[in-house]
Amino acid sequence: MSKPYYNILQSLLEIEVNAFDKFYSLLRFTDVKKKDFVLKEGDTCKFIGLVQKGTLRTFYVNENGEEVSFLFHFNQQIEDIVFTDYESFLLDTPSKLNIQALENSTVCFIGYDDWQRLCNENDYWLLFSKKMTEKVYLASKRRVEDLLYYSPENRYLKLLKDNPLLFQKISQKLIASYLGITPQSLSRIRKRICIY
Structure with missing residues:
Protein backbone atom coordinates (compact mmCIF):
# COMPACT_ATOMS: atom_id res chain seq x y z
CA MET A 1 0.00 0.00 0.00
CA SER A 2 1.26 3.47 -0.94
CA LYS A 3 2.32 5.73 1.93
CA PRO A 4 2.59 9.28 0.58
CA TYR A 5 5.22 11.52 2.19
CA TYR A 6 6.10 8.74 4.65
CA ASN A 7 9.90 9.07 4.46
CA ILE A 8 10.11 12.87 4.47
CA LEU A 9 7.68 13.14 7.40
CA GLN A 10 9.56 10.54 9.41
CA SER A 11 12.80 12.40 8.76
CA LEU A 12 11.48 15.90 9.52
CA LEU A 13 9.63 14.88 12.66
CA GLU A 14 12.58 12.78 13.87
CA ILE A 15 10.34 9.95 15.05
CA GLU A 16 11.96 6.55 15.52
CA VAL A 17 11.23 4.32 12.55
CA ASN A 18 9.60 1.58 14.64
CA ALA A 19 7.22 4.12 16.25
CA PHE A 20 6.40 6.15 13.15
CA ASP A 21 3.85 3.69 11.72
CA LYS A 22 1.59 4.35 14.69
CA PHE A 23 1.74 8.13 14.19
CA TYR A 24 1.35 7.87 10.41
CA SER A 25 -1.76 5.68 10.74
CA LEU A 26 -3.50 8.55 12.60
CA LEU A 27 -2.82 11.18 9.93
CA ARG A 28 -5.59 12.29 7.58
CA PHE A 29 -4.35 13.63 4.23
CA THR A 30 -6.27 16.17 2.18
CA ASP A 31 -5.78 18.56 -0.72
CA VAL A 32 -6.53 22.22 -0.06
CA LYS A 33 -7.20 24.64 -2.92
CA LYS A 34 -5.58 28.06 -3.15
CA LYS A 35 -7.40 30.61 -0.90
CA ASP A 36 -9.28 27.87 1.00
CA PHE A 37 -9.14 28.03 4.81
CA VAL A 38 -8.19 25.16 7.10
CA LEU A 39 -9.03 27.31 10.14
CA LYS A 40 -11.12 30.45 10.47
CA GLU A 41 -11.23 32.97 13.30
CA GLY A 42 -13.97 32.01 15.73
CA ASP A 43 -13.70 28.27 15.05
CA THR A 44 -12.08 25.97 17.58
CA CYS A 45 -8.85 24.37 16.36
CA LYS A 46 -9.21 20.59 16.67
CA PHE A 47 -6.00 19.56 14.88
CA ILE A 48 -2.28 19.79 14.45
CA GLY A 49 -1.51 20.09 10.75
CA LEU A 50 1.56 19.36 8.65
CA VAL A 51 2.23 20.77 5.17
CA GLN A 52 3.27 18.13 2.66
CA LYS A 53 3.21 20.25 -0.49
CA GLY A 54 2.40 23.90 -1.09
CA THR A 55 2.25 26.94 1.18
CA LEU A 56 -0.11 28.14 3.92
CA ARG A 57 -0.14 31.23 6.06
CA THR A 58 -1.40 31.99 9.53
CA PHE A 59 -2.79 35.49 9.89
CA TYR A 60 -5.07 37.59 12.08
CA VAL A 61 -7.25 40.60 11.39
CA ASN A 62 -6.32 43.67 13.43
CA GLU A 63 -8.69 46.29 14.87
CA ASN A 64 -8.48 48.28 11.62
CA GLY A 65 -9.71 45.26 9.65
CA GLU A 66 -6.28 44.66 8.08
CA GLU A 67 -4.87 41.17 7.61
CA VAL A 68 -1.53 40.70 9.38
CA SER A 69 0.55 37.69 8.35
CA PHE A 70 2.03 35.97 11.40
CA LEU A 71 3.58 32.73 10.08
CA PHE A 72 4.13 30.99 6.76
CA HIS A 73 4.11 27.20 6.48
CA PHE A 74 5.79 25.06 3.83
CA ASN A 75 7.67 21.79 3.66
CA GLN A 76 11.21 22.87 4.55
CA GLN A 77 11.92 22.19 8.22
CA ILE A 78 9.88 21.14 11.22
CA GLU A 79 9.23 24.71 12.40
CA ASP A 80 7.74 25.54 8.99
CA ILE A 81 5.59 22.49 8.26
CA VAL A 82 3.54 22.54 11.48
CA PHE A 83 0.38 24.67 11.51
CA THR A 84 -2.18 24.97 14.29
CA ASP A 85 -3.57 27.43 16.80
CA TYR A 86 -2.02 25.74 19.79
CA GLU A 87 -3.87 27.86 22.35
CA SER A 88 -7.23 27.01 20.80
CA PHE A 89 -6.17 23.37 20.39
CA LEU A 90 -5.13 22.96 24.03
CA LEU A 91 -7.85 25.03 25.71
CA ASP A 92 -10.77 24.19 23.37
CA THR A 93 -11.45 27.90 22.84
CA PRO A 94 -12.36 29.88 19.70
CA SER A 95 -9.36 30.77 17.59
CA LYS A 96 -8.28 34.34 16.91
CA LEU A 97 -6.29 33.15 13.89
CA ASN A 98 -6.94 32.20 10.28
CA ILE A 99 -4.94 29.58 8.38
CA GLN A 100 -5.27 29.75 4.60
CA ALA A 101 -3.67 28.07 1.59
CA LEU A 102 -1.64 30.44 -0.60
CA GLU A 103 -1.45 27.86 -3.38
CA ASN A 104 -2.92 24.44 -4.06
CA SER A 105 -1.50 22.39 -1.20
CA THR A 106 -1.49 18.93 0.31
CA VAL A 107 -1.71 18.77 4.09
CA CYS A 108 -2.31 16.18 6.76
CA PHE A 109 -3.95 16.45 10.16
CA ILE A 110 -3.90 14.61 13.44
CA GLY A 111 -7.03 15.32 15.46
CA TYR A 112 -7.16 16.36 19.11
CA ASP A 113 -8.57 13.06 20.41
CA ASP A 114 -5.99 10.97 18.49
CA TRP A 115 -3.19 13.27 19.72
CA GLN A 116 -4.31 12.89 23.34
CA ARG A 117 -4.58 9.10 23.06
CA LEU A 118 -1.12 8.94 21.49
CA CYS A 119 0.43 11.12 24.22
CA ASN A 120 -1.19 9.02 26.96
CA GLU A 121 0.03 5.77 25.41
CA ASN A 122 3.60 5.85 26.69
CA ASP A 123 6.52 8.09 27.62
CA TYR A 124 7.93 8.11 24.08
CA TRP A 125 4.90 9.96 22.71
CA LEU A 126 4.72 12.24 25.73
CA LEU A 127 8.33 13.27 25.05
CA PHE A 128 7.55 13.70 21.34
CA SER A 129 4.58 15.95 22.25
CA LYS A 130 6.86 18.02 24.49
CA LYS A 131 9.41 18.43 21.69
CA MET A 132 6.72 19.44 19.19
CA THR A 133 5.26 21.95 21.65
CA GLU A 134 8.70 23.42 22.24
CA LYS A 135 9.34 23.82 18.51
CA VAL A 136 5.98 25.55 17.93
CA TYR A 137 6.53 27.80 20.97
CA LEU A 138 10.09 28.75 20.00
CA ALA A 139 9.08 29.56 16.41
CA SER A 140 6.34 31.88 17.73
CA LYS A 141 8.69 33.42 20.31
CA ARG A 142 11.34 34.13 17.66
CA ARG A 143 8.65 35.74 15.51
CA VAL A 144 7.56 38.07 18.32
CA GLU A 145 11.17 38.91 19.22
CA ASP A 146 11.88 39.85 15.59
CA LEU A 147 9.03 42.37 15.73
CA LEU A 148 10.08 43.73 19.12
CA TYR A 149 13.85 43.95 18.77
Whole structure:
Protein backbone atom coordinates (compact mmCIF):
# COMPACT_ATOMS: atom_id res chain seq x y z
CA MET A 1 0.00 0.00 0.00
CA SER A 2 1.26 3.47 -0.94
CA LYS A 3 2.32 5.73 1.93
CA PRO A 4 2.59 9.28 0.58
CA TYR A 5 5.22 11.52 2.19
CA TYR A 6 6.10 8.74 4.65
CA ASN A 7 9.90 9.07 4.46
CA ILE A 8 10.11 12.87 4.47
CA LEU A 9 7.68 13.14 7.40
CA GLN A 10 9.56 10.54 9.41
CA SER A 11 12.80 12.40 8.76
CA LEU A 12 11.48 15.90 9.52
CA LEU A 13 9.63 14.88 12.66
CA GLU A 14 12.58 12.78 13.87
CA ILE A 15 10.34 9.95 15.05
CA GLU A 16 11.96 6.55 15.52
CA VAL A 17 11.23 4.32 12.55
CA ASN A 18 9.60 1.58 14.64
CA ALA A 19 7.22 4.12 16.25
CA PHE A 20 6.40 6.15 13.15
CA ASP A 21 3.85 3.69 11.72
CA LYS A 22 1.59 4.35 14.69
CA PHE A 23 1.74 8.13 14.19
CA TYR A 24 1.35 7.87 10.41
CA SER A 25 -1.76 5.68 10.74
CA LEU A 26 -3.50 8.55 12.60
CA LEU A 27 -2.82 11.18 9.93
CA ARG A 28 -5.59 12.29 7.58
CA PHE A 29 -4.35 13.63 4.23
CA THR A 30 -6.27 16.17 2.18
CA ASP A 31 -5.78 18.56 -0.72
CA VAL A 32 -6.53 22.22 -0.06
CA LYS A 33 -7.20 24.64 -2.92
CA LYS A 34 -5.58 28.06 -3.15
CA LYS A 35 -7.40 30.61 -0.90
CA ASP A 36 -9.28 27.87 1.00
CA PHE A 37 -9.14 28.03 4.81
CA VAL A 38 -8.19 25.16 7.10
CA LEU A 39 -9.03 27.31 10.14
CA LYS A 40 -11.12 30.45 10.47
CA GLU A 41 -11.23 32.97 13.30
CA GLY A 42 -13.97 32.01 15.73
CA ASP A 43 -13.70 28.27 15.05
CA THR A 44 -12.08 25.97 17.58
CA CYS A 45 -8.85 24.37 16.36
CA LYS A 46 -9.21 20.59 16.67
CA PHE A 47 -6.00 19.56 14.88
CA ILE A 48 -2.28 19.79 14.45
CA GLY A 49 -1.51 20.09 10.75
CA LEU A 50 1.56 19.36 8.65
CA VAL A 51 2.23 20.77 5.17
CA GLN A 52 3.27 18.13 2.66
CA LYS A 53 3.21 20.25 -0.49
CA GLY A 54 2.40 23.90 -1.09
CA THR A 55 2.25 26.94 1.18
CA LEU A 56 -0.11 28.14 3.92
CA ARG A 57 -0.14 31.23 6.06
CA THR A 58 -1.40 31.99 9.53
CA PHE A 59 -2.79 35.49 9.89
CA TYR A 60 -5.07 37.59 12.08
CA VAL A 61 -7.25 40.60 11.39
CA ASN A 62 -6.32 43.67 13.43
CA GLU A 63 -8.69 46.29 14.87
CA ASN A 64 -8.48 48.28 11.62
CA GLY A 65 -9.71 45.26 9.65
CA GLU A 66 -6.28 44.66 8.08
CA GLU A 67 -4.87 41.17 7.61
CA VAL A 68 -1.53 40.70 9.38
CA SER A 69 0.55 37.69 8.35
CA PHE A 70 2.03 35.97 11.40
CA LEU A 71 3.58 32.73 10.08
CA PHE A 72 4.13 30.99 6.76
CA HIS A 73 4.11 27.20 6.48
CA PHE A 74 5.79 25.06 3.83
CA ASN A 75 7.67 21.79 3.66
CA GLN A 76 11.21 22.87 4.55
CA GLN A 77 11.92 22.19 8.22
CA ILE A 78 9.88 21.14 11.22
CA GLU A 79 9.23 24.71 12.40
CA ASP A 80 7.74 25.54 8.99
CA ILE A 81 5.59 22.49 8.26
CA VAL A 82 3.54 22.54 11.48
CA PHE A 83 0.38 24.67 11.51
CA THR A 84 -2.18 24.97 14.29
CA ASP A 85 -3.57 27.43 16.80
CA TYR A 86 -2.02 25.74 19.79
CA GLU A 87 -3.87 27.86 22.35
CA SER A 88 -7.23 27.01 20.80
CA PHE A 89 -6.17 23.37 20.39
CA LEU A 90 -5.13 22.96 24.03
CA LEU A 91 -7.85 25.03 25.71
CA ASP A 92 -10.77 24.19 23.37
CA THR A 93 -11.45 27.90 22.84
CA PRO A 94 -12.36 29.88 19.70
CA SER A 95 -9.36 30.77 17.59
CA LYS A 96 -8.28 34.34 16.91
CA LEU A 97 -6.29 33.15 13.89
CA ASN A 98 -6.94 32.20 10.28
CA ILE A 99 -4.94 29.58 8.38
CA GLN A 100 -5.27 29.75 4.60
CA ALA A 101 -3.67 28.07 1.59
CA LEU A 102 -1.64 30.44 -0.60
CA GLU A 103 -1.45 27.86 -3.38
CA ASN A 104 -2.92 24.44 -4.06
CA SER A 105 -1.50 22.39 -1.20
CA THR A 106 -1.49 18.93 0.31
CA VAL A 107 -1.71 18.77 4.09
CA CYS A 108 -2.31 16.18 6.76
CA PHE A 109 -3.95 16.45 10.16
CA ILE A 110 -3.90 14.61 13.44
CA GLY A 111 -7.03 15.32 15.46
CA TYR A 112 -7.16 16.36 19.11
CA ASP A 113 -8.57 13.06 20.41
CA ASP A 114 -5.99 10.97 18.49
CA TRP A 115 -3.19 13.27 19.72
CA GLN A 116 -4.31 12.89 23.34
CA ARG A 117 -4.58 9.10 23.06
CA LEU A 118 -1.12 8.94 21.49
CA CYS A 119 0.43 11.12 24.22
CA ASN A 120 -1.19 9.02 26.96
CA GLU A 121 0.03 5.77 25.41
CA ASN A 122 3.60 5.85 26.69
CA ASP A 123 6.52 8.09 27.62
CA TYR A 124 7.93 8.11 24.08
CA TRP A 125 4.90 9.96 22.71
CA LEU A 126 4.72 12.24 25.73
CA LEU A 127 8.33 13.27 25.05
CA PHE A 128 7.55 13.70 21.34
CA SER A 129 4.58 15.95 22.25
CA LYS A 130 6.86 18.02 24.49
CA LYS A 131 9.41 18.43 21.69
CA MET A 132 6.72 19.44 19.19
CA THR A 133 5.26 21.95 21.65
CA GLU A 134 8.70 23.42 22.24
CA LYS A 135 9.34 23.82 18.51
CA VAL A 136 5.98 25.55 17.93
CA TYR A 137 6.53 27.80 20.97
CA LEU A 138 10.09 28.75 20.00
CA ALA A 139 9.08 29.56 16.41
CA SER A 140 6.34 31.88 17.73
CA LYS A 141 8.69 33.42 20.31
CA ARG A 142 11.34 34.13 17.66
CA ARG A 143 8.65 35.74 15.51
CA VAL A 144 7.56 38.07 18.32
CA GLU A 145 11.17 38.91 19.22
CA ASP A 146 11.88 39.85 15.59
CA LEU A 147 9.03 42.37 15.73
CA LEU A 148 10.08 43.73 19.12
CA TYR A 149 13.85 43.95 18.77
CA TYR A 150 14.70 44.49 15.10
CA SER A 151 14.21 47.46 12.81
CA PRO A 152 12.14 46.81 9.65
CA GLU A 153 15.32 46.72 7.55
CA ASN A 154 17.00 44.22 9.88
CA ARG A 155 13.82 42.11 9.95
CA TYR A 156 13.95 42.02 6.16
CA LEU A 157 17.64 41.05 6.10
CA LYS A 158 17.08 38.36 8.73
CA LEU A 159 14.15 36.92 6.78
CA LEU A 160 16.20 36.97 3.58
CA LYS A 161 18.99 35.05 5.35
CA ASP A 162 16.80 32.58 7.27
CA ASN A 163 14.08 31.90 4.67
CA PRO A 164 15.13 32.94 1.15
CA LEU A 165 12.51 30.53 -0.26
CA LEU A 166 9.75 32.83 1.03
CA PHE A 167 10.69 35.49 -1.51
CA GLN A 168 10.05 33.01 -4.33
CA LYS A 169 6.73 31.75 -2.94
CA ILE A 170 5.09 34.71 -1.17
CA SER A 171 3.84 38.01 -2.61
CA GLN A 172 5.57 41.26 -1.62
CA LYS A 173 2.31 42.46 -0.05
CA LEU A 174 2.18 39.46 2.32
CA ILE A 175 5.90 39.70 3.11
CA ALA A 176 5.44 43.39 3.99
CA SER A 177 2.55 42.44 6.28
CA TYR A 178 4.72 39.75 7.90
CA LEU A 179 7.49 42.32 8.49
CA GLY A 180 5.00 44.78 10.00
CA ILE A 181 5.47 47.42 7.30
CA THR A 182 3.67 48.71 4.22
CA PRO A 183 4.50 47.39 0.74
CA GLN A 184 5.89 50.85 -0.09
CA SER A 185 8.28 50.67 2.89
CA LEU A 186 9.40 47.21 1.80
CA SER A 187 10.08 48.53 -1.70
CA ARG A 188 12.20 51.36 -0.27
CA ILE A 189 14.17 48.94 1.92
CA ARG A 190 14.87 46.67 -1.05
CA LYS A 191 16.05 49.59 -3.17
CA ARG A 192 18.30 50.84 -0.36
CA ILE A 193 19.89 47.40 0.08
CA CYS A 194 20.43 47.03 -3.67
CA ILE A 195 22.35 50.35 -3.69
CA TYR A 196 24.86 48.94 -1.16
